[in-house]
Amino acid sequence: GSARTMSLVKDAKTERVSIDRLRTLDRFDAREDDVLLVSYPKSGTHWLAEILKNLYHCRSPTHPTGQVTLTQPLEFQDPSKLGELKNLPSPRLIPTHLPKNMVPRELQTKQCKVIYVIRNPKDTAVSMFHYYQQNPHLPKVDKWATFLDMFLKGEVVYGSWVDHLLSWDRSDNGNTLFVYYESLKKDLPKCVQEISEFLGVKVTEDQVREISKKSSFREMKARVEKEKERSDANHIVCALTSDRKLIFRKGAVGDWKNHFTQDQNSQFEALLGEKINSSELASSVEYEC
Numbered sequence: 205g206s207a208r209t210m211s212l213v214k215d216a217k218t219e220r221v222s223i224d225r226l227r228t229l230d231r232f233d234a235r236e237d238d239v240l241l242v243s244y245p246k247s248g249t250h251w252l253a254e255i256l257k258n259l260y261h262c263r264s265p266t267h268p269t270g271q272v273t274l275t276q277p278l279e280f281q282d283p284s285k286l287g288e289l290k291n292l293p294s295p296r297l298i299p300t301h302l303p304k305n306m307v308p309r310e311l312q313t314k315q316c317k318v319i320y321v322i323r324n325p326k327d328t329a330v331s332m333f334h335y336y337q338q339n340p341h342l343p344k345v346d347k348w349a350t351f352l353d354m355f356l357k358g359e360v361v362y363g364s365w366v367d368h369l370l371s372w373d374r375s376d377n378g379n380t381l382f383v384y385y386e387s388l389k390k391d392l393p394k395c396v397q398e399i400s401e402f403l404g405v406k407v408t409e410d411q412v413r414e415i416s417k418k419s420s421f422r423e424m425k426a427r428v429e430k431e432k433e434r435s436d437a438n439h440i441v442c443a444l445t446s447d448r449k450l451i452f453r454k455g456a457v458g459d460w461k462n463h464f465t466q467d468q469n470s471q472f473e474a475l476l477g478e479k480i481n482s483s484e485l486a487s488s489v490e491y492e493c
């Protein structure tokens with residue numbers, strides 16, 4: 205509904221996430237080979253996009269063209285862009301931070317594959333706090349305590365972390381691969397292998413190694429720092445920024461320990477604990493490495 209839509213996007217200062225665009229999403233023409241890359245912001249969206257792009261580019265026996273189109277996020281900008289999406293070649297890799305109820309129904313009826321990346325919510329909150337400070341499209345929140353309070357109440361852009369995850373978890377009919385950020389950190393080649401099997405893109409062990417290397421934090425950060433342009437309109441993975449230099453901060457598991465006090469940790473438990481425990485997926489998140 206539009207009230208929900210309004211509250212989701214009220215934090216975005218500019219029209220980067222357009223309400224008109226959201227209203228037109230029901231006209232979206234899904235294809236069976238569309239792949240949706242879903243995440244709550246700051247969970248590793250750019251990382252997954254890099255892995256997926258490299259996987260398809262391998263020109264594997266199951267995907268000899270090596271072609272893939274990484275589109276702009278579903279919810280990004282003006283409705284007229286929906287037409288452009290129609291003309292893009294398959295397979296389309298479509299990122300979005302939207303909760304399940306706001307995503308075009310056709311993606312569900314056509315059984316499109318979904319990759320959902322989950323990151324432990326404490327590190328996600330910390331990452332988002334820094335993003336709020338750096339990203340000119342988001343409001344300034346100077347104090348960590350203030351930000352955490354907003355995060356726990358779900359009063360941040362894209363709403364509550366746990367509700368977002370539950371919306372995708374509860375409605376999954378077997379076409380979703382849930383990938384933990386912490387698992388990617390622990391054993392990237394293993395995860396790349398699993399993702400390739402899920403997508404049906406056959407790659408060799410050497411290729412898995414190569415993809416893992418190219419998508420390491422160090423290499424991705426170094427590449428972005430070398431780019432001359434701060435923003436690349438053709439490569440927008442998160443609707444909240446086209447400036448990839450804002451993305452690669454620390455890339456670590458457990459940074460929450462440098463931010464949360466004991467009281468804040470208890471507050472986290474009190475506010476999110478029950479909902480987290482109601483989902484196997486949410487309660488299996490790892491908080492340290």
Ligand code: A3P
Nearest residue numbers: 246247248249250251331420421452453454455
């Ligand atoms: P930090 O702010 O904790 O460093 P998103 O892409 O969803 O906006 O998520 C951004 C977060 O993912 C940032 O977290 C960023 O550093 C981290 N990230 C991006 N690429 C990564 C990689 N290759 N390895 C580990 N973390 C990565």
